[in-house]
Amino acid sequence: MNRIRSFFTDLVQNPRKRNITIGVVLLLLGSAILKPLMASPHVSLAAEPILENGPAWFTNALLTTFLVDIVLxxxxxxxxxxxKEGVPSGLANFMEMVIEALYNVVENMAGKNAKRFFPWAATIFLFVIISNYSGLIPGVGSIGMTHGAEADSHSILLENQVAAADEKLTFSLFGAEEEGHAKFVPLLRAPSADLNMTFGLAIIAMFMVQYFGVSALGAKYFKKFFNFGGKGFMGAIFSVVGILELVSEIAKVISFAFRLFGNIFAGEVLLAVMAFLFAFILPMPFYGLELFVGFIQAFVFMMLTVVFFSTAMVSHDDHGDSHH
Amino acid sequence: MGEVLGQLGISGPLLLSQIVNFVILMVLLRLFLYQPVLNMLEKRKERIAQSLMDVERSSNAAVEAEKERAKILEEARREAQEVRAQSARDAERIAQEIRSRAEQEATDIRMKSQADAEAQVQSVLADAKKQIADLAISATEQLLGRELQNRSEQERFVNEYLAQQGGSGK
Structure with a gap:
């Protein structure tokens, strides 16, 4: 009891803590004041074309992809x-550390094949992590323009707010289909929150899995999928397993793509909703969470890719039916 | 199907562009980032290994040199000891030699002086014998009052007598 009381008196008397308390209270009040002024969070599954009358392929995710490329x-x-050969320093030192750490990770999993896998794995990691973090930069996803030429954008915005306040948090996931409303389109969007990017990566990864498999095992690699040579009951089982194996390769593409997309997209929606509910303070822990998720997703994508590369290069003849 | 993909924002050209983009990015990063960095790391690793080896080698050399030094020192000490012992032995020998020579000389001198003394004694004795003989002869002459005619006979007689005395006197 005493401790609780001293905690509160400390909040008022200790100048530092008092300032923090005042700041927090002000921010919370500010959040409450801002609340009615805020537009409902922009949520769109698809990346949208930036220019209203421009080409449909020039989406905000594509633009951000190029920016990520440039950064990398x-x-x-x-x-x-x-x-330099001497003592490393600065950026080069940091990047050396990153590359070395990635290389060690790849080497631990792939062993002697690490050299062949590394460019793919490292590029996946770097591209994905920069993409993930690009969505966390303030302004990405919130700065943009309003499409819908028929009305004055300001009044449309207000109208939107009213609608949002009424509907609370009913998002128009497929907002593009809504007629008559002006539509907000962010200038930038994290590439990993665009299914084109995640599917692209997944397709490349699984394509390279097949490539490495064939390069290591030759035509024998495809026996994994088309295994009709067996006789009797087990032969039939193996041929079915082969088909399952084939299906699982496609399933891997989809799981790769949706895992990354789902995590990052959900994170952005989460942050947007939290910011909408309470502009200050509340999003902070989620921000930290998203930093963590962004790293983990990049790492997981890389690890899985390397694991698939490695398993593709191992002949399945040696251990009959050990499929997964 | 197509509509669903459209709503998810998936479109062929964009998908293709992402794939191409990734491959180009991979090639560029490999060229500009991975290869230089990995080469550098490899080079640095080699250099570190090299310098570690150098350090080990030089420390080995230092140990070797230390050993060598100790060995040389030990040898020098032993040699010095030997020289000292040798010189002591030499001195002892020389002293011995000198002493023995001195002894020898002393003995020689003593022998010689003894011989001399003996010779002198002999000559004195002979002299004395001669004089005694003379005296005896003269005494006998005086006693007899006359000189013996046969002096040489006399002398022979006395000498014979003295030899007889000397022989029994010994």
Missing amino acids: IVLALATRAGL
Whole structure:
């Protein structure tokens, strides 16, 4: 009891804690004041074209993809310029550390094949993590333009707010189909919150799995899928298993794509909703969570890719029916 | 199906663009980032291994040199000891030699002086004998009052007598 009381008196008397308390209260009040002014969070499953009358392929996710590319290439060039044989320092040191850590991870899983896998694995990791974090930069997803030429955008915004306040949090997931309303389109969108990017990566990863499998085992690799040679009951089982194996390759593509997309997209929606509910303070823990998720998803994508690469290069003849 | 994909925002060209984008990015990063960095890491690893080896080698050399030094020192000490012992032995030998030579000399001198003394004694004795003989002869002459005619006979007689005395006197 005493401790609780001293905690509260401390909040008022200790100048530092008092300032923090006042700040928090002000931010909470500010959140409450801002609340009615805020537009309902922008949620769209698909990446949208930035230009209203421009090409449909020029989406915000594509633009951000290019920005991520540029960031990565600039990082690479800066690192290369900073490399020196002596004591490493600065950016080059950091990137060396990152590359070395990634290489060790790949090497631990892939062993002697690490050299072949590494460019793919590392690029996946770096591209995905920068993509994930790009969605966390303030302004990405919130700065944009309103499409819907027939009305003054300001009044439309107000109208939207009223609608949002009424409907609480009913998102128009497929907002593009709504007629008559002006539509907000963010300028930037995390590439990993776009299914094109995640599917693209997943397809590349699974394609490379087949490539490495064939390069290691030759035509024998396909016996994994088309195993009709067996006789009797077990032969029939093996041929069915082969078909399952084939299906599972496609399932891997889908799970890769939706895992990454789902995590990042959900994270962005979560942050947007939290910010909408309470502009300050509340989103902070979720922000930390999203930083963690962004890293984990990049890492998981890389790890799984390397694991699939490795298993594809191992002949399945040695251990008959050990499929997964 | 197509509509669902459209609503999910999946479109062929965008998918393709992402794939191409990724492959290009991979090639560029491999060229600009992975290869230089991995090469550098490899080089640095080699250099570190090299310098570690150098350190080990030089420390080995130092140990070796230390050992060598100790060995040389030990050898020098032993040699010095040997020289000292040798010189002590030499000195002892020389002293011995000198002493024995001195002894020898002393003995020689003593022998010689003894011989001399003996010779002197002999000569004195001979002299004395001669004089005694002379005296005896003269005494006998005086006693007899005359000189013996046969002096040489006399002398022979006395000498014979003295030899007889000397022989029994010994």
